[in-house]
Amino acid sequence: MSNPTIAFVGAGNMAASLIGGLRAQGVAASAIRASEPGSEQRARLQQEHGIATFADNGEAIKGADLIVLAVKPQIMKAVCLDLAPHLAPNQVIISIAAGISCASLENWLGQRPVVRCMPNTPALLRQGVSGLFANVRVSAAQKAQAEQVLSAVGLALWLDEEAQLDAVTAVSGSGPAYFFLLIEAMTAAGEQLGLPRETAARLSIQTALGAARMASESDVDAAELRRRVTSPNGTTEAAIKTFQAGGFETLVQQALNAAANRSAELAEQLGQ
Ligand SMILES: NC(=O)C1=CN([C@@H]2O[C@H](COP(=O)(O)OP(=O)(O)OC[C@H]3O[C@@H](n4cnc5c(N)ncnc54)[C@H](OP(=O)(O)O)[C@@H]3O)[C@@H](O)[C@H]2O)C=CC1
Ligand SMILES: O=C(O)[C@@H]1CCC=N1
Numbered sequence: 195m196s197n198p199t200i201a202f203v204g205a206g207n208m209a210a211s212l213i214g215g216l217r218a219q220g221v222a223a224s225a226i227r228a229s230e231p232g233s234e235q236r237a238r239l240q241q242e243h244g245i246a247t248f249a250d251n252g253e254a255i256k257g258a259d260l261i262v263l264a265v266k267p268q269i270m271k272a273v274c275l276d277l278a279p280h281l282a283p284n285q286v287i288i289s290i291a292a293g294i295s296c297a298s299l300e301n302w303l304g305q306r307p308v309v310r311c312m313p314n315t316p317a318l319l320r321q322g323v324s325g326l327f328a329n330v331r332v333s334a335a336q337k338a339q340a341e342q343v344l345s346a347v348g349l350a351l352w353l354d355e356e357a358q359l360d361a362v363t364a365v366s367g368s369g370p371a372y373f374f375l376l377i378e379a380m381t382a383a384g385e386q387l388g389l390p391r392e393t394a395a396r397l398s399i400q401t402a403l404g405a406a407r408m409a410s411e412s413d414v415d416a417a418e419l420r421r422r423v424t425s426p427n428g429t430t431e432a433a434i435k436t437f438q439a440g441g442f443e444t445l446v447q448q449a450l451n452a453a454a455n456r457s458a459e460l461a462e463q464l465g466q
Contacts, residue, residue, distance in 0.1 A: 200216070200227075202254070206235070207318070212317065212344075213245065217243050229253065251277055260286050262288045266291070267292055267460060287307065288309045294461065298465035305331065307331040310327045310356065314369060323351070367457075
């Protein structure tokens with residue numbers, strides 16, 4: 195990275211993952227600060243990453259090039275209104291909050307470069323994926339800096355339209371929970387079929403991991419990989435037919451529609 199200073203406002207799970215990723219990439223501890231109300235969390239960040247921490251958000255952002263807003267969406271407005279008088283004109287805002295638009299952030303913080311991102315929790319293992327959208331005030335160099343922050347914890351993909359962040363939230367922001375749900379259901383079904391619970395869980399988890407790696411590393415698509423598992427008139431076909439008779443694809447579409455609608459609704463409710 196071209197050595198920008200990065201300040202995190204709110205240093206919970208997602209911010210701690212990003213800080214860990216940046217440090218692992220070789221970003222100096224002196225280039226990172228964080229503000230956080232919890233004294234234990236501040237001590238943990240200092241100890242684990244050697245970064246300066248602050249109880250006061252205004253102190254933390256002094257002189258920073260990039261300011262990562264990583265508080266819950268419900269308190270974003272109050273945090274921004276408190277932060278606004280402390281901001282310098284060229285500081286870039288990177289918000290990772292679900293459902294808070296660039297327009298709302300500019301309403302609260304004044305006109306400035308804003309990048310909105312939707313990461314996901316596998317960022318904890320640096321296996322995350324994020325969608326990013328930049329407003330018109332973000333320069334190419336600032337976009338590259340924002341991308342480097344998010345790519346420290348996984349894949350970072352730029353979007354052309356801000357509204358697409360609702361879809362990203364539905365697919366990958368919330369997505370880890372869908373796979374956990376499938377693992378839970380497969381574990382319960384395996385147990386029902388007579389396996390010890392621990393064995394059923396390990397089989398389910400390792401199968402998810404192996405399938406995801408195959409889908410990620412293979413040069414054929416998921417549909418072809420599925421076909422290769424599915425012997426004619428075999429066991430997989432029996433299971434897939436049962437999924438499809440139950441409306442699996444329609445249900446997935448409905449679930450993702452509900453998540454995307456909720457993301458848009460949150461933006462409406464919290465963006466005033
Ligand atoms: N979790 C997820 O799967 C995803 C989350 N996000 C977004 O990331 C953001 C952060 O989420 P996550 O890290 O999970 O949440 P956390 O609750 O772990 O982190 C938020 C942190 O902000 C701190 N905080 C509270 N009030 C203030 C304040 N006034 N000033 C500064 N910091 C404050 C909290 O401290 P305390 O706990 O002491 O209140 C907490 O440590 C959210 O906006 C969420 O939408 C995005 C994608 C996925
Ligand atoms: O459930 C939520 O609202 C947040 C956003 C994406 C993942 N968690």
